[in-house]
Amino acid sequence: MHRLYENNDIAVFWDSEKCFHAKRCVGESPDTFNPARRPWIDVTKAPTAEIWQAVRACPSGALTCVYRHEIRVELDEANTRSVAFDGEKQIGECDYAVISEGWQIYHTEVAPDHAGKGIAKRLVYKVAEAAERSGNNVIPTCSYAAAVLSSQK
Ligand code: SF4
Numbered sequence: 001m002h003r004l005y006e007n008n009d010i011a012v013f014w015d016s017e018k019c020f021h022a023k024r025c026v027g028e029s030p031d032t033f034n035p036a037r038r039p040w041i042d043v044t045k046a047p048t049a050e051i052w053q054a055v056r057a058c059p060s061g062a063l064t065c066v067y068r069h070e071i072r073v074e075l076d077e078a079n080t081r082s083v084a085f086d087g088e089k090q091i092g093e094c095d096y097a098v099i100s101e102g103w104q105i106y107h108t109e110v111a112p113d114h115a116g117k118g119i120a121k122r123l124v125y126k127v128a129e130a131a132e133r134s135g136n137n138v139i140p141t142c143s144y145a146a147a148v149l150s151s152q153k
Pocket residue numbers: 018019020021022023024025026057058059060061062063
């Protein structure tokens with residue numbers, strides 16, 4: 001399971017397959033990470049610095065985070081993609097096809113002048129989370145998406 005949580009400053013990624021429930025995150029930021037709550041992660045409940053520290057304390061790599069750089073990432077389900085915007089300008093997208101086996105992610109791209117900000121990972125997670133929430137398999141044929149979803153990036 002892949003989940004993306006964002007506040008005004010950061011985007012936090014959670015990969016449930018890597019989480020071994022050591023609860024270091026809970027100890028570091030109990031208002032953010034609360035296993036008794038659904039969703040159990042809420043990145044609006046504590047200062048960003050505290051959340052960042054909690055993510056860094058995760059021993060499994062299940063939690064990762066990046067700064068948002070004021071880049072907005074949205075799901076555009078009507079056009080089977082997620083899209084990243086800098087203001088009103090589109091600066092990236094992740095495209096998928098709905099096939100009988102699930103949602104096939106086949107293309108991810110971010111403008112070169114926005115490289116290195118974690119935007120592509122946010123785009124892939126946006127699609128993967130939506131697919132999983134709607135009960136669909138995620139099938140990455142794009143090599144970048146495959147690496148992200150297998151937790152190599
Ligand atoms: S610290 Fe990491 S491994 Fe432990 S519960 Fe939190 S997310 Fe899971």
